[in-house]
Each structure stands twice: as C-alpha cells, then as structure tokens.
Amino acid sequence: DAGVTQSPTHLIKTRGQQVTLRCSPKSGHDTVSWYQQALGQGPQFIFQYYEEEERQRGNFPDRFSGHQFPNYSSELNVNALLLGDSALYLCASSSLPGTGGSGYTFGSGTRLTVV
Amino acid sequence: AQSVTQLDSQVPVFEEAPVELRCNYSSSVSVYLFWYVQYPNQGLQLLLKYLSGSTLVKGINGFEAEFNKSQTSFHLRKPSVHISDTAEYFCAAPNAGNMLTFGGGTRLMVKP
Numbered sequence: 001d002a003g004v005t006q007s008p009t010h011l012i013k014t015r016g017q018q019v020t021l022r023c024s025p026k027s028g029h030d031t032v033s034w035y036q037q038a039l040g041q042g043p044q045f046i047f048q049y050y051e052e053e054e055r056q057r058g059n060f061p062d063r064f065s066g067h068q069f070p071n072y073s074s075e076l077n078v079n080a081l082l083l084g085d086s087a088l089y090l091c092a093s094s095s096l097p098g099t100g101g102s103g104y105t106f107g108s109g110t111r112l113t114v115v
Numbered sequence: 116a117q118s119v120t121q122l123d124s125q126v127p128v129f130e131e132a133p134v135e136l137r138c139n140y141s142s143s144v145s146v147y148l149f150w151y152v153q154y155p156n157q158g159l160q161l162l163l164k165y166l167s168g169s170t171l172v173k174g175i176n177g178f179e180a181e182f183n184k185s186q187t188s189f190h191l192r193k194p195s196v197h198i199s200d201t202a203e204y205f206c207a208a209p210n211a212g213n214m215l216t217f218g219g220g221t222r223l224m225v226k227p
Contacts, residue, residue, distance in 0.1 A: 004158075033214070042205055042217035043159070056212050090158055092215070104215060106151075106159040 004093050004107035012113045013081050019112060021076040025093030026105045031055075032074040033104070034066060035090040043090055049074050078112075086114045119208050121218035129226050130198055136191040136221045138206030148189040149207040149215070150180055159205065165189065176200070201225045 005024040013019050025032050031050045035043035045058035049068035068074045072093075078085055088111050092104040122137040140146060147166050151159040163174025170182040180191045189206060206218040 006158075040220075042207075042219050045210075045214045045216065048214065056214055058214070092159075104161070108158040111156075 004091055004105050006089075006091050006107035006110050008110060009108070010111045010113075012115060014115055015081055015083060017081050018077065018079045019081060021078075021089050021091075021110045021112070022073065023076070023091030023093075023107060024073045025091075029093035029095050029105065030072050031094045031096060032068060032072065033092045033094070034074070034076050035092065036060070037088040037090055037109070038084075039087070046076070081114045083114050086112060088112075118210075119206050119216060119218040121206050121221050123221050124219065125222045125224065127224045127226060128196055131195050133194050134192065134196050134200075134223065136204050136206075136223065138189045138191065138218060140187050140189060140206075140208050147209055148180075148182060150174065150178070150189075150191050151205045151207060151217075152176075153203040153205065153220075155202070162191070162204075196223070196225050198225050198227060 003026050007022045023032055033048040034046040036046055037043040046060050046064055047057040047066055048055045049066055052068045063079045065077045066075060088109045090109045091107045094103045118141045120139045126136060128134045149164045150162040152162050153159050162178050163172045163180055165172045165182045173179045178191055178193050180189055182189050201224055203220045203222050205220050207215050210216040
C-alpha cells in the first residue's frame with residue numbers, strides 16, 4: 001500500500017521564478033494538506049484541499065496557490081519565488097477534513113532551494 | 116487558539132540513558148495531541164497520539180507520553196535511548212480551525 005508520494009524530491013529555482021510541487025495521497029485518502037518547514041523550524045500550515053476546493057488556509061500570501069484533481073492528487077504552486085521560500089514542503093493526506101490531525105500521513109517532502 | 120511549545124531546542128543524551136522531551140499546549144477545550152519524529156532528510160512519522168481515554172499513551176519504538184491536563188503538558192519519554200533515536204521530534208495539536216499546528220521541534224542527539 002503506497003503512502004503519500006511527493007515529487008520532485010529536490011528542486012533548485014531562481015528568485016522570481018515559479019514552481020509546482022506535486023502530491024499523491026495515500027490510497028483511500030481524499031484530503032490533502034500542505035506544510036512549509038523552514039530549516040530548523042516546525043512545519044507551518046499552508047492550506048488544505050478537499051473535494052477539489054481549498055478548505056482552509058494558513059497565513060501565507062497569495063503567491064502560494066494550489067489545486068486538487070478528481071483523483072485526489074494535489075499541486076502546490078508558488079509564484080515570484082523569494083529566497084525565504086527555501087524550505088522543505090510537506091504534503092499530508094487524510095481520509096476526512098477537519099480531523100484535527102488524527103489520521104494524517106505525511107510524505108517525505110520536496111526540498112526547494114531558491115537562489 | 117491552540118498553541119504548542121517545545122521547551123528544549125536540543126537534548127543531548129548518552130546511549131541507553133532515559134530521555135524526556137517536553138511539550139506544553141494551551142487550550143481550554145478538549146485536545147488531541149501528537150508526537151512526530153523526523154529523521155534527517157525525511158518526512159514526519161507519527162510516534163503516538165492522544166485522543167481521549169488513558170493519559171499514558173504508548174507509541175512506536177518504545178516511546179510513551181503522558182497527557183497532564185492540570186499542567187497542560189504532553190511530555191515524551193523513553194527509558195533507554197539508542198543511537199538510532201537521533202532525530203528531530205515535534206509535538207503537535209489541532210488549532211481552532213482543526214489544522215495541525217506544530218511546536219518548534221526538539222533535536223535529540225544520542226551520543227555513544
């Protein structure tokens with residue numbers, strides 16, 4: 001049973017560019033949440049997708065956007081990259097929204113470096 | 116809003132010694148609490164969770180945690196650590212919007 005799959009694993013981008021990160025949820029899960037983990041810090045909630053809609057959003061600018069597809073997979077897009085966007089981006093899937101973290105499965109993350 | 120504070124950024128300990136990683140939460144409502152472990156260059160793995168019931172929760176890899184409502188704490192313990200326990204540990208709880216919010220992390224460094 002495959003867990004949460006994220007791609008790519010590593011990425012280097014230049015300031016001002018745009019990036020798309022991808023996440024395939026665990027089998028049986030329909031909700032995807034995205035987190036940003038800066039070096040030496042805990043993960044920060046970006047947003048959650050359920051039924052192809054953004055259900056909740058953390059304190060992140062509009063440069064961060066997302067999408068969920070009918071097969072429940074999800075993309076995170078970041079426009080106009082800043083050096084401060086360098087981080088590990090984690091995807092977590094669950095079987096229902098609003099479960100308070102119970103039942104989350106995390107992927108291994110995408111390491112984004114902005115130069 | 117719920118917040119989670121991890122009191123130690125780093126905890127060095129010798130192999131086979133006991134360890135306690137401290138976590139305090141702030142909430143006046145019923146809580147769910149979690150501990151996750153992150154090995155180098157990897158994602159988060161759930162160690163254990165408290166949802167209700169017994170205040171002593173046992174998790175994987177010999178870890179356990181005790182929910183203490185009066186002290187608003189959820190400290191993680193292991194009676195004897197191994198080199199392979201070297202990792203970053205995160206305490207977490209859902210916020211007002213029911214999204215998981217994390218503490219700043221505690222780096223456990225097990226020395227031979």
